[in-house]
Amino acid sequence: xxKIIQEILDELFIIDPGLKKYQKELEAAMAKMIAxxxxxxxxxxxxxxxxxxxxxxxxxxxxxxxxxxxxxxxxKFWRGMAFAAATIVLAVILxxxxxxxxxxxxxxxxxxxxxxxxxxxxKVQEAGVRAFGDLGATSAPLTExxxxxxxxxxxxxxxxxxxxxxxSTPQTMSSTSRDAALGREVLGLGGGGGTxxxxxxxKMMPPQYATKYSYVYVGxxxxxxxxxxxxxxxxxxNYGSEKLNSILDKISxxxxxxxxxxxxxxxxxxxxxxxxxxxxxxFNPYEGIVSIYENWQRITPINYEALPRLSQSDVPxxxxxxxxxxxxxxxxxxxxxxxxxxxxxxxxxxGYAGVRAEDIWIPDTMTVLYPLLVNGKEVWEQGGxxxxxxxxxxxxxxxxxxxxxxxxxxxYQSSNYAMETNKERVMKFALQGDLWSQGxxxxxxxxxxxxEVKLGTPEIQYMRYxxxxxxxxxxxxxxxxxFPVLETTPADGSFYKSAxxxxxxxxxxxxxxxxxxxxxxxxxxxxxxxxxxxxxRETQ
Amino acid sequence: xDLVQEKQIxxxxxxxxxxxxxxxxxxxxxxxxxFVYYKTYHKETAEDIVSDVxxxxxxxxxxxxxxxxxxxxxLYGIARHSVVDHFRAARPSINIEDVWDLSDDQxxxxxxxxxxxxxxxxxxxxxxxxxxREIIMMRLWGEMSYREISEIAGLSEANCKMIFSREMGxxxxxxxxxxxxxxxxxxx
Numbered sequence: 001x002x003k004i005i006q007e008i009l010d011e012l013f014i015i016d017p018g019l020k021k022y023q024k025e026l027e028a029a030m031a032k033m034i035a036x037x038x039x040x041x042x043x044x045x046x047x048x049x050x051x052x053x054x055x056x057x058x059x060x061x062x063x064x065x066x067x068x069x070x071x072x073x074x075x076k077f078w079r080g081m082a083f084a085a086a087t088i089v090l091a092v093i094l095x096x097x098x099x100x101x102x103x104x105x106x107x108x109x110x111x112x113x114x115x116x117x118x119x120x121x122x123k124v125q126e127a128g129v130r131a132f133g134d135l136g137a138t139s140a141p142l143t144e145x146x147x148x149x150x151x152x153x154x155x156x157x158x159x160x161x162x163x164x165x166x167x168s169t170p171q172t173m174s175s176t177s178r179d180a181a182l183g184r185e186v187l188g189l190g191g192g193g194g195t196x197x198x199x200x201x202x203k204m205m206p207p208q209y210a211t212k213y214s215y216v217y218v219g220x221x222x223x224x225x226x227x228x229x230x231x232x233x234x235x236x237x238n239y240g241s242e243k244l245n246s247i248l249d250k251i252s253x254x255x256x257x258x259x260x261x262x263x264x265x266x267x268x269x270x271x272x273x274x275x276x277x278x279x280x281x282x283f284n285p286y287e288g289i290v291s292i293y294e295n296w297q298r299i300t301p302i303n304y305e306a307l308p309r310l311s312q313s314d315v316p317x318x319x320x321x322x323x324x325x326x327x328x329x330x331x332x333x334x335x336x337x338x339x340x341x342x343x344x345x346x347x348x349x350x351g352y353a354g355v356r357a358e359d360i361w362i363p364d365t366m367t368v369l370y371p372l373l374v375n376g377k378e379v380w381e382q383g384g385x386x387x388x389x390x391x392x393x394x395x396x397x398x399x400x401x402x403x404x405x406x407x408x409x410x411x412y413q414s415s416n417y418a419m420e421t422n423k424e425r426v427m428k429f430a431l432q433g434d435l436w437s438q439g440x441x442x443x444x445x446x447x448x449x450x451x452e453v454k455l456g457t458p459e460i461q462y463m464r465y466x467x468x469x470x471x472x473x474x475x476x477x478x479x480x481x482x483f484p485v486l487e488t489t490p491a492d493g494s495f496y497k498s499a500x501x502x503x504x505x506x507x508x509x510x511x512x513x514x515x516x517x518x519x520x521x522x523x524x525x526x527x528x529x530x531x532x533x534x535x536x537r538e539t540q
Numbered sequence: 541x542d543l544v545q546e547k548q549i550x551x552x553x554x555x556x557x558x559x560x561x562x563x564x565x566x567x568x569x570x571x572x573x574x575f576v577y578y579k580t581y582h583k584e585t586a587e588d589i590v591s592d593v594x595x596x597x598x599x600x601x602x603x604x605x606x607x608x609x610x611x612x613x614x615l616y617g618i619a620r621h622s623v624v625d626h627f628r629a630a631r632p633s634i635n636i637e638d639v640w641d642l643s644d645d646q647x648x649x650x651x652x653x654x655x656x657x658x659x660x661x662x663x664x665x666x667x668x669x670x671x672x673r674e675i676i677m678m679r680l681w682g683e684m685s686y687r688e689i690s691e692i693a694g695l696s697e698a699n700c701k702m703i704f705s706r707e708m709g710x711x712x713x714x715x716x717x718x719x720x721x722x723x724x725x726x727x728x
Contacts, residue, residue: 015705029715036661037681041583058558381559466556
């Protein structure tokens with residue numbers, strides 16, 4: 001307590017030297033305040049639970065496109081009776097036929113299965129050349145019609161993608177730019193969030209220190225494939241079989257008669273294992289996404305605060321974690337055929353470089369990642385931070401699976417696009433770190449340190465690429481060169497990229513180049529400005 | 541996570557790529573919880589509000605405009621509004637920013653141990669303007685730097701320092717000699 005009081009006193013006397021004569025009284029006042037500081041009672045299990053919900057919702061938004069109108073469901077909703085009631089009704093109606101037909105585990109579906117189309121197998125259907133429109137136009141100009149449409153529920157995607165460019169514009173605009181162009185102020189919902197004219201004008205406050213990264217290629221010499229086109233895949237979404245949707249025609253919920261609805265579709269489906277230690281399965285037929293998590297109504301609460309802090313020796317071996325996750329997948333009939341060798345996420349170790357092992361906070365939950373393979377290739381996210389796939393979270397205190405996220409259908413259309421054949425151009429982007437680095441921080445206000453990122457020999461994999469069309473998002477897999485990050489010099493524990501991912505579709509590079517007019521090849525990283533990092537990080 | 545990476549993640553989220561949302565969450569969840577807890581003093585209420593804050597932030601991240609301030613200021617703004625909404629639901633006619641704006645006869649849910657501690661300082665803190673009280677609590681209880689406080693409060697760093705210094709002067713005068721003597725001889 002003395003340290004913080006002294007620090008505050010020193011600051012006070014600089015601001016108002018006249019206070020110095022009251023030093024002892026100020027010290028006493030501050031000591032009293034600090035002695036009566038309430039205990040915050042921050043709960044790690046709450047943090048983890050909320051994180052799972054947030055990630056699941058983020059994944060839904062990512063699939064649906066961010067322009068989709070907000071239909072958020074808060075944690076309170078999930079805790080509410082409405083959810084429980086709806087779940088029970090839907091479970092009774094649909095769980096029997098769904099489970100009897102084995103929708104989770106069955107590789108092929110019979111004609112009678114209402115959840116046909118949701119096989120876990122990869123299906124690719126040929127489409128015409130450039131069938132997914134202009135890949136460089138990541139967002140179409142927003143019109144008043146778009147805005148009007150955005151206020152209604154999102155619509156099923158057209159099965160046949162138009163051959164003409166989808167809203168190609170001379171200059172793509174960010175959503176915020178579009179808001180500005182339309183003179184719209186976007187405010188948050190429910191009184192929270194957003195900014196308005198009466199809000200204080202807060203200026204950006206950049207850190208005093210930053211690291212400027214230079215990318216250096218240290219891999220072997222390589223050449224681009226001698227082809228002129230690449231096959232881009234588009235993930236196909238639809239509401240599935242008419243049979244599933246037709247079930248609703250026959251339902252009366254008591255409160256209303258569902259048969260009165262027109263063109264009714266199932267958008268979400270929740271199945272509950274109503275038993276101790278059971279799970280809840282959320283299924284979104286349109287997006288083709290399954291999430292599984294513990295049935296919070298039937299779990300034994302764990303008082304994490306009363307448990308001793310975990311140490312490195314409490315972390316099970318990778319093999320043990322993978323065995324637990326695999327056992328869960330087998331028990332629920334989840335096919336791993338399209339996924340590569342599972343690995344344990346190391347993200348919880350980020351930022352601990354140079355920290356003593358005993359000071360590292362060990363999370364209660366470890367994540368087993370199952371990387372998606374399409375045509376035998378990995379699928380990387382644009383930023384190079386992670387690979388696509390699904391994840392299984394295992395509580396290492398109980399060795400029980402707590403949740404599964406990211407399992408999705410793999411139905412694609414394929415279309416050929418011109419390939420970038422200029423290796424120098426590809427390397428220019430690779431040594432920039434990504435396609436979209438704008439370097440728009442005011443570099444002159446930083447004290448810049450230098451660091452080097454070494455990139456290894458690239459491999460051709462897929463990059464997951466989102467293209468926006470009105471209030472729809474289109475998920476594309478674009479062949480890309482993936483340059484692994486080998487090391488940073490000096491070693492930097494907070495550099496998060498695992499790879500630099502450069503797509504090989506020429507028009508994406510064209511668009512990036514056209515819009516990236518500033519393009520300093522730097523990524524800046526700030527460092528603590530006031531105090532050295534604490535020995536123990538409480539929140540990460 | 542540093543500010544530059546944070547900005548990159550936010551931009552990616554605004555473009556529909558939520559790959560980094562977990563990192564943003566990890567960076568802010570405890571800070572936001574503390575901020576909310578110091579306005580509600582009730583664990584379950586704080587957890588409900590924090591859940592709302594992050595869900596709202598996720599759903600509305602497209603509305604965040606970097607030109608108007610930092611992401612953290614935006615997020616704390618959501619938290620502040622969410623707390624007000626929470627209290628407004630109980631007393632629609634009064635602008636309530638935190639529990640200090642409520643009188644003692646309100647049937648408030650406050651953690652028991654916290655209630656005892658607050659009794660010791662309430663008569664002093666309740667006299668400050670809500671915004672000034674927030675600055676005092678962030679500096680003394682949250683041990684936040686003036687840079688952080690200024691972002692959250694939407695004021696300049698110099699202004700925050702000035703407010704804190706002035707209010708500490710008042711606090712000293714309010715607490716007076718009795719507290720000083722207790723501090724000196726009873727070690728509080």
